[in-house]
Amino acid sequence: MASESITSTEYIKHHLQNLTFGKLPDGSLGLAQDPEQAKAMGFWAINLDTLGFAFLLGILFLFFFSRVAKRATDNVPGGAQNFIEWIIEFIDNSVRGSFSGRNAMVAPLALTIFIWIFLMNLMDLVPVDYLPVLAHSLGLPFLKVVPTTDPNATFGMSIAVFVLVVFYSIKVKGVGGFAGELALQPFSSNNLIIKTLFIPINLFLEGVNLIAKPVSLSLRLFGNMYAGEMIFILLAIMGGSWAAASVGGSSVLFGSQVLLSLGWAIFHILIITLQAFIFMTLTIVYLDMAHQEHH
Amino acid sequence: MNINATLLGQTIMFILFVWFNMKFVWPPIMKALSDRKKQIADGLAAGERGKHELELASKSAAENLREAKQKAAEIIAQAEKRSSQVVEEAKGVAKEEGNRIVASAKAEVEQEVFRAREMLRQHVADLAVAGAAKILDREVDAKAHADLLKTIKAEL
Numbered sequence: 001m002a003s004e005s006i007t008s009t010e011y012i013k014h015h016l017q018n019l020t021f022g023k024l025p026d027g028s029l030g031l032a033q034d035p036e037q038a039k040a041m042g043f044w045a046i047n048l049d050t051l052g053f054a055f056l057l058g059i060l061f062l063f064f065f066s067r068v069a070k071r072a073t074d075n076v077p078g079g080a081q082n083f084i085e086w087i088i089e090f091i092d093n094s095v096r097g098s099f100s101g102r103n104a105m106v107a108p109l110a111l112t113i114f115i116w117i118f119l120m121n122l123m124d125l126v127p128v129d130y131l132p133v134l135a136h137s138l139g140l141p142f143l144k145v146v147p148t149t150d151p152n153a154t155f156g157m158s159i160a161v162f163v164l165v166v167f168y169s170i171k172v173k174g175v176g177g178f179a180g181e182l183a184l185q186p187f188s189s190n191n192l193i194i195k196t197l198f199i200p201i202n203l204f205l206e207g208v209n210l211i212a213k214p215v216s217l218s219l220r221l222f223g224n225m226y227a228g229e230m231i232f233i234l235l236a237i238m239g240g241s242w243a244a245a246s247v248g249g250s251s252v253l254f255g256s257q258v259l260l261s262l263g264w265a266i267f268h269i270l271i272i273t274l275q276a277f278i279f280m281t282l283t284i285v286y287l288d289m290a291h292q293e294h295h
Numbered sequence: 296m297n298i299n300a301t302l303l304g305q306t307i308m309f310i311l312f313v314w315f316n317m318k319f320v321w322p323p324i325m326k327a328l329s330d331r332k333k334q335i336a337d338g339l340a341a342g343e344r345g346k347h348e349l350e351l352a353s354k355s356a357a358e359n360l361r362e363a364k365q366k367a368a369e370i371i372a373q374a375e376k377r378s379s380q381v382v383e384e385a386k387g388v389a390k391e392e393g394n395r396i397v398a399s400a401k402a403e404v405e406q407e408v409f410r411a412r413e414m415l416r417q418h419v420a421d422l423a424v425a426g427a428a429k430i431l432d433r434e435v436d437a438k439a440h441a442d443l444l445k446t447i448k449a450e451l
Contacts, residue, residue: 020299039297047301054305058312062320069323074330081327088324108317116312147305152298156305160313 008237015128015233017142018047018150019135033141047150054147057119065115087115091280098284101291103168106284113157114280120147121225121272125265128232148225148275151218158218161283165213168290177293182206213286217279224275228268235260420448 013035020038022045024030031048032038038045068084077085091114095107123146135143147153169178185206187198239257424444 018301020297022299041297041299043299045297045299045301046304047299050301051304051308055308058308062312062315065316065320065324069320072323072327074327074334077327077331084324085328088321089328092325105313105317108321109313111321112309112313112316116309150301152301153305155298156302157309159302160306160309 011237012230012233014142015132015229016144016149018144019049019140019142020045021048022046031141047144047152049142049144050147050150050153053123053145054116054120054153057123057147058116061115061119087111094281095284098281099288099291101172101288103287103291106287109164109287110280110284113283114276117148117157117221117279118273118276120153121276123147124149124225124228124232124268124272127261128229128236146225146229148221149229151222154218154222155214157279158214161217161286162214165286165290166210168287172291173293182210213282217282217286221275221279224271228264228271231264232261235264416448420444423447 017035017038020032020041022029022032022038022041024032024037025040032041032045064080065084068080072081088111091111092107095110099106126145128145131145132143144150166178169181173181183199183202183206184195185202187202189195189198235257238260239254424447
């Protein structure tokens with residue numbers, strides 16, 4: 001949508017702004033009409049588009065899966081059940097492969113992460129302008145379609161995972177065991193004084209290690225999806241500006257945007273699946289580490 | 296791209312979704328999967344058992360067949376033996392019967408011969424007496440010469 005009235009910068013900025021609902025500068029509740037207003041809303045504002053799409057996709061996913069689960073038969077499965085079973089077995093194998101403890105929650109957690117993130121990432125393949133333009137015609141100032149390009153969403157999930165990691169670390173190893181793991185590793189000594197001296201260093205290293213888990217988990221997903229979205233936006237600008245610049249061959253240049261977007265979309269199918277899989281696998285691994293006693 | 300309460304919303308939603316999956320999606324599907332696994336294992340075991348039983352059955356059938364053949368052969372041999380025995384017996388009986396018939400026939404013949412001879416002797420005696428009467432020209436008193444006639448008869 002790079003028409004003459006907006007510049008490329010405005011176009012990109014417009015695409016990267018969430019539909020934020022919060023307290024407006026004049027004190028009333030409402031939608032932020034520009035990025036500055038959204039920023040001014042502070043923490044107590046919500047991105048309606050992120051939550052809305054995440055919720056819709058999650059409900060879609062749960063509705064489909066629970067419908068199949070309710071009708072699950074141990075006889076010859078139908079097409080839908082076959083498909084669901086294929087996914088479930090794939091996830092079950094991943095969990096069995098990486099998770100050595102016994103916890104009934106890990107596999108459903110992994111399933112939720114994989115399918116939900118996959119679906120949210122999949123929104124990236126909807127052409128960049130379709131839904132925002134639709135939203136604009138409905139009077140919404142902004143619409144960011146892909147929830148995983150919002151760090152709120154990715155951090156929201158990784159923080160939940162982090163809480164689980166800490167919770168199970170303490171549950172399995174006890175407070176002392178968990179604290180010991182943080183304070184007495186990786187440097188250790190038989191000499192008590194040196195051991196005491198090592199504690200702050202160990203605490204720092206292990207603390208960074210611990211904090212890095214949710215940060216890397218969410219930033220990896222966010223970064224990949226954000227970059228992917230950005231490339232779609234840039235391709236759209238390129239096609240649009242070329243088409244605007246040339247008079248005669250505009251259809252050829254427009255075609256080049258279509259081709260490039262198509263190529264990137266095909267490649268992106270790989271990325272969105274891979275990122276969902278990585279998030280799931282790392283969650284399983286982190287929880288496995290939380291369940292393991294150190295020797 | 297501001298960090299705001301969306302974070303909390305996303306976390307809560309995530310936890311609810313995981314809970315829902317844990318409660319309503321994962322267990323029934325895993326149950327269906329494990330049930331099917333069990334069914335398949337049972338089916339395979341039943342198939343194996345059936346195969347084994349078939350093997351046993353065919354083995355016992357072959358055994359039965361062999362026994363039946365043997366029995367049949369025995370029966371045939373016995374029957375042959377019996378039939379030859381019967382034939383022998385019949386032969387013996389027939390021979391005896393034949394001998395007896397021949398013997399009775401001989402006896403009858405002899406009797407006939409004896410009777411004929413007696414008759415002949417009677418006739419000859421009568422003739423002799425008639426001849427003698429003619430010769431003597433008088434009637435021989437049969438009563439008076441009964442002893443004489445008897446003696447003659449016996450001599451003839």
